[in-house]
Amino acid sequence: MEPPKELVFSYFAGQATSVQQKVIGEWLTQPGSRERYFQWLDEWERAYPQYTPDVPHHLELFQQRLDTPADVESQSVRPLLNRSNQRWYSGRWLVAATLTLTLLASGWFFREPMFYTTISTGSHQLRSLRLSDGSTVALNSRSSLRVPRIGYGWLSRQVALTGDAVFDVKHLPDNQPFVVQATNGLAIEVLGTEFSVRSSVSQAEVVLKRGRVNLHYATDDRPAQDLLMKPGDRVTLNGRGALQLQKLPDTTQFAQWRYRLFSFNNTTLREVANQIQYVFGVTVQLSDPILARRTLTGTIRAGSSDELADALAELLGLRVSHRGQNLIFSTASEPQLTQ
Known part of the structure; x- marks a missing residue:
């Protein structure tokens, strides 16, 4: 509790x-x-702000000690010459402090877990969370969101996404932007809006339900691209590094995976199979290429890949075999495959 x-x-x-x-x-x-x-x-x-050390000042003092060791010896070590045990502990502390400052300065001292928290979901898991600024995020399965531990909401509002998520961003009085770092080079900047992001290694998709979004895409080998989205826009980043804009005629089915609703409108079984694979992380096979052209219209509620596959098989008069992380669709006339 x-x-x-x-x-x-x-x-x-x-x-x-x-x-x-x-x-x-x-x-x-x-x-x-x-x-x-x-x-x-x-x-x-x-x-309740706590004490924040002046790191640049202390690093400067530390560098001065390295540059003028004679002064350090006269000020710190000489009074302790007759206290050998304390001198040994002071030396050990100095070595530890030197190592700690060096690691902090280089950015390697527990950098990832110290400065960021990562929220992840499994293959069959959905998760909703509220960020400290009041914004909400719904994470799809096999997704992760990285959020700064320190300074989020007052220094910046920048998060990093891998996978599929819906953001409902709260507008702040100081108009502080909210930025989602998606696939390498793509940043989504908003002030207050609701949108979904699908981000993989080389491809991405952004769908805007309400508000305004500015996309910025830049890599070392490509010129920067900027695109301003309006409600109902869908933008994809293809494998060639180009942003493509498409106007959606209907946003009522926006990110229905949040409620485990799967809507199809004259959708081919091949497209349905791709969606099952993406959401649930399973492999879907069609025993006959002809099945890939079968179409489906309607909405199905399912909490797992097995539930969705069974419902599809019943609607289309097919047979489905469950083999671990593999689903195999076949016609009813084909021999029954071993479960």
């Missing part, structure tokens, strides 16, 4: 009792609790 936010804030402030600490510790063992914990931690730290 999730504890009240006020209780967790008391824990951050060091005011929680031993019983309350135990409640929070048990909550953190539950799946999904850590993402909420770090969201609240970021919110609490922004509301």
Whole structure:
């Protein structure tokens, strides 16, 4: 059971009792609790700023110590010459501090887990989350969202997506933009809107339901491209690095995978198979090439690839065989395949 936010804030402030600490510790063992914990931690730290060291100043002092070792010895080491144990501990501390500062300066000291939190979904999992600025994200299966742990909402609002997601972005009084980094080189910048993004290694798709979105795509080997989207626009980034705009006649079926609804309008079975493969991460095979041209119109609610495949087989008068992560569609007249 999730504890009240006020209780967790008391824990951050060091005011929680031993019983309350135990409640929070048990909550953190539950799946999904850590993402909420770090969201609240970021919110609490922004509301109650803690001491922030002047890193450039201390790095400069450290460099001065390296450049003038004689001064360092006269100021720090000489008074301790008759205290050998303390000198040894001071030397060990100095080595540790040197290593830590070097790693911090180079950006390698726990950079990924320290500065970002990543929320991921499995093959058959959907997930909804609310970011600390009030924006909401719905993640499709086999997707991940990377969010900064520190500074999100006041330094910047920039996240990175791999997979499929729907964003409902909250507009802030200072008009701070919200940026989604999708496939390499593609950035989606908004002020307040609802849109979906599908991002893979080399291809991407953005569909805008409401609001306005500015797309910016730039790589080292291609000139920059900018495109302003309006509601109902669908933009794809193809394998050749070109942005292609298409106007959707109907947005009522916008990202229906959030509700496990699958809508088809004269859709071929091959296109349906591709959608099943993308959403659920399974392999779909058609035993006869003729089946690929069969079409389907309607809406099916299904929570798994097996449910959707069985419904499709019943509607189209086909047979489907379930073999682990493989679905095989065949005609009813073909011999029954071993399950």
